Each structure stands twice: as C-alpha cells, then as structure tokens.
Amino acid sequence: xxxxxxxxxxxxxxxxxxxxxxxxxxxxxxxxxxxxxxxxxxxxxxxxxxxxxxxxxxxxxxxxxxxxxxxxxxxxxxxxxxxxxxxxxxxxxxxxxxxxxxxxxxxxxxxxxxxxxxxxxxxxxxxxxxxxxxxxxxxxxxxxxxxxxxxxxxxxxxxxxxxxxxxxxxxxxxxxxxxxxxxxxxxxxxxxxxxxxxxxxxxxxxxxxxxxx
Amino acid sequence: xxxxxxxxxxxxxxxxxxxxxxxxxxxxxxxxxxxxxxxxxxxxxxxxxxxxxxxxxxxxxxxxxxxxxxxxxxxxxxxxxxxxxxxxxxxxxxxxxxxxxxxxxxxxxxxxxxxxxxxxxxxxxxxxxxxxxxxxxxxxxxxxxxxxxxxxxxxxxxxxxxxxxxxxxxxxxxxxxxxxxxxxxxxxxxxxxxxxxxxxxxxxxxxxxxxxx
Amino acid sequence: xxxxxxxxxxxxxxxxxxxxxxxxxxxxxxxxxxxxxxxxxxxxxxxxxxxxxxxxxxxxxxxxxxxxxxxxxxxxxxxxxxxxxxxxxxxxxxxxxxxxxxxxxxxxxxxxxxxxxxxxxxxxxxxxxxxxxxxxxxxxxxxxxxxxxxxxxxxxxxxxxxxxxxxxxxxxxxxxxxxxxxxxxxxxxxxxxxxxxxxxxxxxxxxxxxxxx
Amino acid sequence: xxxxxxxxxxxxxxxxxxxxxxxxxxxxxxxxxxxxxxxxxxxxxxxxxxxxxxxxxxxxxxxxxxxxxxxxxxxxxxxxxxxxxxxxxxxxxxxxxxxxxxxxxxxxxxxxxxxxxxxxxxxxxxxxxxxxxxxxxxxxxxxxxxxxxxxxxxxxxxxxxxxxxxxxxxxxxxxxxxxxxxxxxxxxxxxxxxxxxxxxxxxxxxxxxxxxx
DNA sequence: AATGAATGAGGGTTCATTCAT
DNA sequence: TATGAATGAACCCTCATTCAT
Numbered sequence: 023x024x025x026x027x028x029x030x031x032x033x034x035x036x037x038x039x040x041x042x043x044x045x046x047x048x049x050x051x052x053x054x055x056x057x058x059x060x061x062x063x064x065x066x067x068x069x070x071x072x073x074x075x076x077x078x079x080x081x082x083x084x085x086x087x088x089x090x091x092x093x094x095x096x097x098x099x100x101x102x103x104x105x106x107x108x109x110x111x112x113x114x115x116x117x118x119x120x121x122x123x124x125x126x127x128x129x130x131x132x133x134x135x136x137x138x139x140x141x142x143x144x145x146x147x148x149x150x151x152x153x154x155x156x157x158x159x160x161x162x163x164x165x166x167x168x169x170x171x172x173x174x175x176x177x178x179x180x181x182x183x184x185x186x187x188x189x190x191x192x193x194x195x196x197x198x199x200x201x202x203x204x205x206x207x208x209x210x211x212x213x214x215x216x217x218x219x220x221x222x223x224x225x226x227x228x229x230x231x232x233x234x235x
Numbered sequence: 236x237x238x239x240x241x242x243x244x245x246x247x248x249x250x251x252x253x254x255x256x257x258x259x260x261x262x263x264x265x266x267x268x269x270x271x272x273x274x275x276x277x278x279x280x281x282x283x284x285x286x287x288x289x290x291x292x293x294x295x296x297x298x299x300x301x302x303x304x305x306x307x308x309x310x311x312x313x314x315x316x317x318x319x320x321x322x323x324x325x326x327x328x329x330x331x332x333x334x335x336x337x338x339x340x341x342x343x344x345x346x347x348x349x350x351x352x353x354x355x356x357x358x359x360x361x362x363x364x365x366x367x368x369x370x371x372x373x374x375x376x377x378x379x380x381x382x383x384x385x386x387x388x389x390x391x392x393x394x395x396x397x398x399x400x401x402x403x404x405x406x407x408x409x410x411x412x413x414x415x416x417x418x419x420x421x422x423x424x425x426x427x428x429x430x431x432x433x434x435x436x437x438x439x440x441x442x443x444x445x446x447x448x
Numbered sequence: 449x450x451x452x453x454x455x456x457x458x459x460x461x462x463x464x465x466x467x468x469x470x471x472x473x474x475x476x477x478x479x480x481x482x483x484x485x486x487x488x489x490x491x492x493x494x495x496x497x498x499x500x501x502x503x504x505x506x507x508x509x510x511x512x513x514x515x516x517x518x519x520x521x522x523x524x525x526x527x528x529x530x531x532x533x534x535x536x537x538x539x540x541x542x543x544x545x546x547x548x549x550x551x552x553x554x555x556x557x558x559x560x561x562x563x564x565x566x567x568x569x570x571x572x573x574x575x576x577x578x579x580x581x582x583x584x585x586x587x588x589x590x591x592x593x594x595x596x597x598x599x600x601x602x603x604x605x606x607x608x609x610x611x612x613x614x615x616x617x618x619x620x621x622x623x624x625x626x627x628x629x630x631x632x633x634x635x636x637x638x639x640x641x642x643x644x645x646x647x648x649x650x651x652x653x654x655x656x657x658x659x660x661x
Numbered sequence: 662x663x664x665x666x667x668x669x670x671x672x673x674x675x676x677x678x679x680x681x682x683x684x685x686x687x688x689x690x691x692x693x694x695x696x697x698x699x700x701x702x703x704x705x706x707x708x709x710x711x712x713x714x715x716x717x718x719x720x721x722x723x724x725x726x727x728x729x730x731x732x733x734x735x736x737x738x739x740x741x742x743x744x745x746x747x748x749x750x751x752x753x754x755x756x757x758x759x760x761x762x763x764x765x766x767x768x769x770x771x772x773x774x775x776x777x778x779x780x781x782x783x784x785x786x787x788x789x790x791x792x793x794x795x796x797x798x799x800x801x802x803x804x805x806x807x808x809x810x811x812x813x814x815x816x817x818x819x820x821x822x823x824x825x826x827x828x829x830x831x832x833x834x835x836x837x838x839x840x841x842x843x844x845x846x847x848x849x850x851x852x853x854x855x856x857x858x859x860x861x862x863x864x865x866x867x868x869x870x871x872x873x874x
Numbered sequence: 875a876a877t878g879a880a881t882g883a884g885g886g887t888t889c890a891t892t893c894a895t
Numbered sequence: 896t897a898t899g900a901a902t903g904a905a906c907c908c909t910c911a912t913t914c915a916t
Contacts, residue, residue, distance in 0.1 A: 056352040058271035061910060073911085075876050083911060137350075138409075139269040178441045182425045185410050186403040190430070193402025196351075212395045217403070220433035221441070228391045228434070250899095274885055286886085288901050296886065482778040484697035487889060499890085501897050509890060563776070564835075565695040604867045608851045611836050612829040616856070619828025622777075638821045643829070646859035647867070654817045654860070700906060713909085714880050722907065 026069055041079040041089075043069065049090040049131035053195050057087055057142045088147045094136045095154040097126045102161050112169025116162070116187070117218055121210045124191060128206035134194040159184065166221070176223045183221045190217035254292040254302075256282060262303040262344035266408050270300055270355045301360045307349045308367040310339045315374050325382025329375070330431055333404060334423045341419035347407040372397065379434070389436045396434045403430035467505040467515075469495060475516040475557035479621050483513055483568045514573045520562045521580040523552045528587050538595025542588070543644055546617060547636045554632035560620040585610065592647070602649045609647045616643035680718040680728075682708060688729040688770035692834050696726055696781045727786045733775045734793040736765045741800050751808025755801070755826070756857055760849045763830060767845035773833040798823065805860070815862045822860045829856035 026043055047068050051060045062083055066073040080086045105119020127134045143151055162184045169175030175183070190213055198209055219225045260281050264273045275296055279286040293299045318332020340347045356364055375397045382388030388396070403426055411422055432438045473494050477486045488509060492499040506512045531545020553560045569577055588610045595601030601609070616639055624635055645651045686707050690699045701722055705712040719725045744758020766773045782790055801823045808814030814822070829852055837848055858864045 054353045056269035056271050056355070058269055059352050059354060062912090063910080072877055074878080074913085077912075078875070139272050140267045141272060142269070176441050178429065179425060182422075183429055185406060186426055186429045189403040189406025189409075190399040190433075191402070193398060193405055196402075197398050209395075212392060213399055216391065216396055216399045216433040217430075218433075219438075220403075220429040220431075222438075225432075225435075225438050228389050275887090276885080285902050287888085287903075290887070291900065480779045482695035482697050482781070484695055485778050485780060488891090489889080498898055500892085500899075503891075504896070565698050566693045568695070568698060602867050604855065605851060608848075609855055611832060612852055612855045615829040615832025615835075616825040616859075617828070619824060619831055622828075623824050635821075638818060639825055642817065642822055642825045642859040643856075644859075645864075646829075646855040646857075648864075651858075651861075651864050654815050701908090702906080711881055712907085713882075716908070717879065 026071065037079065044076060044079055045086065045089050045093055046131050048086050049093070049136055050133045052087065052090060053131075053133045053136055057139050084143065084147065087142060088151070090131070090136055091138070091143070091151045091154075093130060094127065095151065095158070097130060098123055098158050099154075101126060102158065106161075106165075111172045111174035112165045112167070113174035113218060113222060116165050116169065117214055119165075120187065120191060120218075121214045124194065124210035124213070125206045128198070128200065128210070132200055134198060134206075134210075135192045137192060137195060159188075162188070169221075169223075174223050175221050178221045186220055187217045250292065257289060257292055258299065258302050258306055259344050261299050262306070262349055263346045265300065265303060266344075266346045266349055270352050275299075297356065297360065300355060301364070303344070303349055304351070304356070304364045304367075306343060307340065308364065308371070310343060311336055311371050312367075314339060315371065319374075319378075324385045324387035325378045325380070326387035326431060326435060329378050329382065329400070330427055332378075333400065333431075334427045337404060337407065337423035337426065338419045341411070341413065341423070345413055347411060347419075347423075348405045350405060350408065372401075375401070382434075382436075387436050388434050391434045399433055400430045463505065470502060470505055471512065471515050471519055472557050474512050475519070475562055476559050478513065478516060479557075479559045479562055483509075483565050510569065510573065513568060514577070516557070516562055517564070517569070517577045517580075519556060520553065521577065521584070523556060524549055524584050525580075527552060528584065532587075532591075537598050537600035538591045538593070539600035539644060539648060542591050542595065542613070543640055545591075546613065546644075547640045550617060550620070550636035550639070551632045554624070554626065554636070558626055560624060560632075560636075561618045563618060563621060585614075588614070595647075595649075600649050601647050604647045612646055613643045676718065683715055683718055684725065684728050684732055685770050687725050688732070688775055689772050691726065691729060692770075692772045692775055696778050701725075723782065723786065726781060727790070729770070729775055730777075730782070730790045730793075732769060733766065734790065734797070736769060737762055737797050738793075740765060741797065745800075745804075750811050750813035751804045751806070752813035752857060752861060755804050755808065756853055758804075759826065759830060759857075760853045763833065763849035763852065764845045767837070767839065767849070771839050773837060773845075773849075774831045776831060776834065798827075801827070808860075808862075813862050814860050817860045825859055826856045 026040060044065065048060075048065050051064055051068065055064075062073045062076055065086075066076055069076075076086075080089065101123035102119045104122050105115040105117070109115030109118045124134045138151070138155070163180050166175060166178075166180045166183050170177060170180075194209060194213060198204075200206075204212075215228060219228065257278065261273075261278050264277055264281065268277075275286045275289055278299075279289055282289075289299075293302065314336035315332045317335050318328040318330070322328030322331045337347045351364070351368070376393050379388060379391075379393045379396050383390060383393075407422060407426060411417075413419070417425075428441060432441065470491065474486075474491050477490055477494065481490075488499045488502055491512075492502055495502075502512075506515065527549035528545045530548050531541040531543070535541030535544045550560045564577070564581070589606050592601060592604075592606045592609050596603060596606075620635060620639060624630075626632075630638075641654060645654065683704065687699075687704050690703055690707065694703075701712045701715055704725075705715055708715075715725075719728065740762035741758045743761050744754040744756070748754030748757045763773045777790070777794070802819050805814060805817075805819045805822050809816060809819075833848060833852060837843075839845075843851075854867060858867065
C-alpha cells in the first residue's frame with residue numbers, strides 16, 4: 023500500500039488528515055476482523071507505516087477504537103438530524119436518515135457500520151459510546167412511534183421494528199465491498215427500501231432503478 | 236457459576252454433554268465479545284471450570300470455534316430442510332426455515348447466530364465453513380427467486396433481499412437476552428415477520444399477539 | 449504395548465517389580481528424548497498404563513529420575529568392584545569394569561548409560577548423584593594412574609584419558625539399538641577394546657571375533 | 662550479565678551479530694540442560710534481554726534449535742573438507758578434521774558439540790539435520806576405511822571405531838569449561854590424539870606438551 | 875516524523891500432580 | 896489397583912506500548 027494511502031493533501035493540518043486516515047482504516051479492519059483480532063501492526067501495514075508511527079496520532083488502541091465510535095456516532099447524529107429535518111412522516115424521516123447514515127459511513131470509513139464487541143471499550147469511554155448509541159436508538163424508536171401515529175408505519179412492535187432495520191443496515195459490513203459494482207448510494211437506498219418496507223403502512227412495489235446489475 | 240452449568244445429567248455420555256456445554260457457552264461468548272476478545276479462561280470461568288479442563292473435551296480454541304460453526308451450520312441446514320418441506324410458496328419456506336433456525340440456535344447456543352470474524356478460522360476449516368455458509372446463502376437466494384416466480388415475493392433484487400433478512404436475523408445477537416420477557420419463539424416469529432414483510436408481495440397488517448409486553 | 453511389558457511374575461513383590469519396570473522404561477526414554485522432553489504420559493503409554501497409575505509406584509517425576517540415576521550408579525559401583533577384584537593391571541581392571549558396566553546397564557535399562565541433563569535434578573538429590581558420579585570418576589582416575597604406574601597404560605593425561613573413555617561409552621546411547629544385530633555383550637567389548645586401546649601401553653591388533661557382521 | 666554479552670561491534674550488521682549471539686548462547690544451554698529443559702527465558706536472561714526480544718531475531722524456538730544445528734553442521738563440513746584436503750592418510754585426515762571441528766565448535770558455540778535429543782526437531786527440519794548428520798558420519802566411515810586401506814588404521818570394525826571417536830569428542834560438552842586452564846586448542850588435540858590412538862595402526866607414546874597442568 | 879528495538883502483560887497449550895471413584 | 900477428571904504452574908508466542916535515534 024502507498025504511504026498513508028495518499029492522504030496528505032496540504033500542510034500542518036496533515037496531522038488531522040492522517041489521524042482521520044488512521045481512524046478510517048482502523049474502523050474498516052476492526053469491523054471485519056474484530057477489534058481484538060486486529061493488531062496495530064495490521065492497521066499500520068495497510069497505511070504503509072510502522073506501528074510506532076501511529077502513536078504520533080493516536081494515544082492508544084483503546085482511544086483509536088473510541089475515536090472510531092465517536093466518528094460513527096457523529097455521522098449517525100448528523101444523519102438523524104437531516105432525516106428529521108427533511109422527512110415529512112416518521113417513515114420518511116427514518117428512510118432519509120438511515121440512507122444518509124449508510125452513505126456517510128461508507129464514505130468515511132469504507133464500511134457502513136462499526137459492530138461493537140462487548141468489553142472492547144471500558145470505563146468512561148464505554149459509557150459514553152453506549153450512551154450515544156442509546157440516544158440514537160431512542161431517536162429511532164421515537165420516529166417509529168411517530169410513523170405509527172401519522173399512519174406511515176404499520177402497527178408494529180417498536181423495538182422489533184427498529185432492531186430489524188438496524189440489523190439489515192449493520193449487516194452490510196459483512197457483504198459490501200467498495201470495489202464491487204454498486205456504489206454506496208445504491209446499496210444504501212436498496213437496503214433501506216426493503217428494510218423499511220417491512221413496517222411500511224402501505225408498501226407497494228420495490229423500486230430498484232440502479233440495481234439492475 | 237455452578238459447575239458445568241448443571242449440564243451433567245447422566246454418566247458416560249457426560250463427555251459429549253460437557254463438550255456440547257462448552258460449545259454452547261463458547262458460541263455465546265464468542266458471539267458477544269468476538270473470538271479474539273474471548274479467552275478460554277473466560278469460557279471456562281462461565282462453566283465453573285479451569286481453562287485446562289476444557290482441553291479434555293476440545294483440542295484447541297480453533298477447533299472449538301470450528302465446532303461452534305459446525306453446530307450452527309447443522310442447525311441451519313436442518314431448518315432450511317424443514318422450511319422447504321413444509322412451506323408452500325417461496326416466502327413461506329423462508330419464513331418457516333428462518334424462524335426455525337432462530338429458535339433452534341437460541342435453544343442450542345443461547346444465541347441466535349454466530350458472527351464470523353474474518354481470519355478467525357484458517358486453512359481447511361475456514362474453507363469448510365465458508366463453503367457451508369455459501370451453500371446456505373445459495374439456498375436462500377433460490378427460495379427468494381422461487382418466491383418471486385410464484386408471486387409470493389415482490390420483484391426485488393435477490394441479493395439485497397437476502398442480506399437484509401440475514402442482517403435482521405443476525406443482529407438479534409446484539410440485543411436479545413434469554414433472561415428477558417420474550418422467549419426464543421416470540422422473538423423469532425416477530426423478527427421474521429417484519430423482515431420478510433420487506434419483500435412480501437402482498438403485505439398486510441402485522442400480527443404480534445405475544446409481543447404486547 | 450502389553451500391560452506392564454509383561455513384568456508381573458509373582459505376587460506382592462509385584463510392586464517392586466513394577467517399580468523397576470517403570471524405572472527401566474523411564475531411563476530408556478529419558479535417555480533418548482531428554483528428561484524434559486519426556487512426559488509421564490509417554491512413559492505410561494509405553495507400559496500400557498495411565499499416567500496416574502505411575503504414582504502408585506513412584507512419588508514424582510523427580511524421584512523417578514533420581515531412581516534411574518541411583519540404579520545406574522549401583523550398577524556402576526558394582527561393576528567397578530568387579531573390575532578391581534578381577535583385573536590384574538590398571539588397564540585390565542578398567543576393561544573388565546567398564547565392559548560389565550555397559551552390559552548390566554543395557555540389561556537393566558535397555559540403554560548403556562544415562563546422560564545427565566544439568567538442572568534436571570535439584571537439591572539433595574542432585575548432590576547425591578553428583579557425589580556418586582564424582583566417586584565413580586575418581587575411581588576411574590585412580591585406575592588410570594594405577595595403570596600408568598604398573599606399565600599397562602601409557603603416559604597420558606589422566607583426565608583426558610578418562611573422559612575419552614567415558615565419552616565413547618556414553619555415546620553408545622545414541623546409536624545402539626537392542627533390536628540390532630549385536631548383543632549387549634558384543635558392543636560392550638568392542639567399544640571398550642578400542643576406547644582403552646587409546647591409552648594402552650602396548651596396543652596390538654584389534655580382536656573382533658563376534659563383530660564380523 | 663551485560664547486555665548481549667558485549668556482542669555488538671558495529672551497526673546494521675548488528676542484527677546478524679545479535680542473531681549469532683543468540684544461537685551461540687542457545688547452543689550452549691541447549692547442550693547442557695537439553696532443549697526442553699531450557700526455556701527461552703533462560704536463553705534471554707543469559708543475554709541480558711527479555712524473552713520477547715529474541716523474537717526479533719529468531720522466529721521460534723524450533724527455528725532457533727534448527728539454526729544451532731545448521732551452524733554446527735556447517736562447521737563440521739568445513740572441518741571435514743580441511744581434513745581431507747590437508748591430511749595424507751585416512752588417519753591424518755580424521756585427526757586434522759576432527760581437531761578442527763572441535764576447535765571451531767568451541768569458538769563458535771562455546772561448546773564442542775550439540776547433542777541431539779530425539780523428537781526435538783520435527784518435520785522437514787528434522788529430516789534436513791538427520792540428513793546432514795548422516796552425511797557427516799558417512800564421510801567419517803569412509804575415512805576410516807581409507808585409513809585401513811592405506812595402513813594408517815588397524816583392522817577394526819568401522820562403525821565401532823567411528824562411534825568411539827565421536828563419543829569421545831561429543832562428551833567434551835559435559836566436562837569442558839571455557840573458563841578452565843585449557844584452551845580449545847589444547848583440549849581438541851589431546852582428545853583427538855587419545856581417541857584416534859584407539860585405532861591407530863602403529864600407536865606410539867602420547868604427546869601432551871601443553872597439558873602439564 | 876518515523877523507525878527499530880525492547881518490554882511486560884496476556885493468551886493458548888502442555889504437563890506434573892491430585893483426587894474421587 | 897487403576898482410571899478419568901481437574902488443577903496450577905510453566906512455557907511459547909503475540910502484541911500494545913515506550914523509547915532512543
């Protein structure tokens with residue numbers, strides 16, 4: 023691999039750029055092989071650097087993992103904000119939000135989501151992330167309830183509906199390849215469409231213009 | 236924890252019973268914390284035994300993981316067989332098969348599925364499991380196609396539909412607790428209903444008798 | 449292998465018989481693979497028994513090793529006694545003694561000598577054995593000196609002569625096989641003849657009647 | 662002990678120097694305590710380093726052992742080459758070769774020989790080393806035969822003669838101390854002289870100028 | 875800014891030893 | 896008397912982390 027995966031555009035903000043590159047690459051590998059199954063040597067090698075070099079940008083593996091989650095959570099929140107701002111019904115808000123979430127995650131980390139291994143984080147960091155994840159889930163639940171209320175979502179157990187959707191989204195990690203025929207955009211929309219159709223009040227046909235691969 | 240989690244009913248078949256108990260417990264922990272995030276000490280402790288004791292029943296951690304996957308795959312195949320035998324349309328076959336799969340997995344391993352960390356298995360074992368997983372996925376795809384053909388499933392991208400369903404199912408690992416209010420049966424049916432509704436040809440209301448928690 | 453290598457002739461002295469069988473077998477394996485390279489499972493397996501069974505006859509691996517050395521040292525002393533009693537010159541005493549030593553060792557342990565790994569024994573046991581080994585070597589030195597004095601041995605550095613002989617004898621472990629064409633008797637005599645010829649005062653031709661294999 | 666036993670003369674070749682130091686030290690300890698009786702901690706401690714540090718220079722304990730044997734075999738071959746080139750009779754060739762072998766081994770590893778515990782190496786490595794050891798012994802046998810043919814060696818069983826000599830040489834491990842009064846040179850010559858005198862055709866007195874300790 | 879070298883902690887595995895049967 | 900089961904210590908090896916250069 024080329025050094026730093028060619029992520030060195032300008033100057034002193036290089037530091038931040040490189041940090042982001044590390045996080046992005048780490049997220050990708052953590053996602054696939056598991057946090058504990060990934061050594062910092064692995065991460066470093068993919069960036070064309072030495073393990074020791076990483077420590078200039080990240081204080082520890084734990085912190086690196088935490089940063090990955092933070093990044094993911096930032097993206098999630100921002101996506102939910104968008105969804106709530108732009109959607110009209112509960113269903114629409116969910117669709118817009120989650121699609122954006124997936125797209126952004128794939129752009130940022132090359133991977134649509136970070137799967138959380140229990141115990142991988144600890145102490146305050148674990149609490150922080152769990153807190154934010156819970157917030158995220160709470161927002162989702164509320165949107166489902168909103169959808170039920172406004173008639174866009176069928177009468178359904180909220181928790182099940184939410185986790186079904188989240189599962190579909192998260193699972194993309196296991197099969198999506200950025201080198202494949204489909205772009206982030208395509209996959210995101212296709213998955214969200216089917217997954218939300220599961221609790222859509224008046225589901226019709228499935229559109230899939232771009233997916234005629 | 237009590238010794239062997241009280242899994243010692245009779246006598247010489249104790250060996251096999253204990254082996255199964257180990258596999259079951261390992262699967263559960265591997266699933267939550269990741270294979271590499273789980274030490275054999277962890278597994279042993281949950282069984283109220285020493286790490287060394289495990290080695291009377293399992294030749295290595297690798298083999299233990301392999302055994303977990305084998306067990307899972309056996310269950311998966313058997314469930315698919317059932318689905319194909321008992322269902323009438325493609326959709327029905329999928330529903331019956333996947334629901335059974337979830338129930339059996341929860342019974343056997345306390346966990347609805349095993350998530351595969353890349354690189355966790357290696358060599359022939361990795362090939363074996365991938366092979367069987369591919370077989371499993373191929374069968375699912377065919378059922379989706381069958382469903383489209385017989386009109387029970389809407390026109391949809393087969394791969395996306397399948398992975399959406401699988402994601403919903405697999406994700407249950409992350410939130411299901413056997414100690415909670417819902418039994419395996421309830422969760423399995425609820426998840427499958429919503430997840431398959433995503434590509435059901437004529438989706439109606441959602442039934443959820445048992446889920447009025 | 450048959451149970452206890454068929455070493456169960458009479459009755460309550462069986463205990464001692466079995467103990468000897470264990471020592472014998474252990475000595476053999478220790479000799480070849482090294483003490484630390486040999487597990488009690490290895491020893492037990494060769495006797496057709498379980499590891500745990502050994503503990504009825506031997507209190508620990510350390511003690512087993514010690515017993516091996518004791519046995520060897522008993523044989524060595526007895527052989528030296530014989531040599532000193534029967535030989536006329538220093539050279540003759542050495543020849544008789546060492547040849548007997550080799551024969552008896554092979555009979556008793558199936559192996560002509562025990563090679564001592566440093567640190568394998570410890571504490572008092574180590575001291576004991578070292579003491580006896582030193583006694584043995586001291587006796588050998590005195591016989592060499594006696595041989596020089598009585599003219600049967602050439603003027604030679606005593607230590608070197610002794611260790612050369614001992615080396616030749618001990619090395620037999622590495623190549624002698626009781627299943628081969630030569631008996632213990634043959635090998636013992638042939639080796640001793642050549643090895644002592646190295647410091648014999650008036651060495652002549654080499655006799656090797658039995659070795660025309 | 663001082664770091665790396667003061668074996669760090671220059672710079673980038675330090676890596677090779679250190680590797681050699683490890684091999685040398687390992688050979689020494691393996692030789693005395695047996696491979697299985699020696700932990701890498703032992704080896705590391707003698708070099709004033711941590712066990713983990715060794716892994717920068719040697720991939721595994723097995724490979725370390727293999728490297729020891731390789732080194733020894735290289736020295737053996739080179740010594741035999743010398744003996745065959747410089748000696749005139751079979752006997753002379755053996756004397757020159759073996760004396761050189763002992764000297765070089767003591768210089769390189771501080772120990773005149775490596776004793777092979779059965780099963781210590783495995784697979785291809787075991788085959789390799791056995792092969793080379795057999796080659797070595799074959800060469801020795803041929804020299805003995807040559808000596809018999811050219812009249813420098815008495816009529817003798819070739820195998821016994823060879824193993825007697827090898828035993829004398831190998832045994833030096835057990836009693837030679839580099840810190841003692843004799844140098845490698847002295848010991849080598851003294852041992853070889855007496856050991857080969859065992860099958861010399863016309864053995865005379867024993868010279869031992871330097872050994873009047 | 876990055877590297878090579880070194881360390882200490884931890885995990886997988888073996889094994890001597892104990893004990894209930 | 897012998898066995899199977901279990902344990903704790905020890906060992907090999909990996910890896911996150913630090914430091915001198």
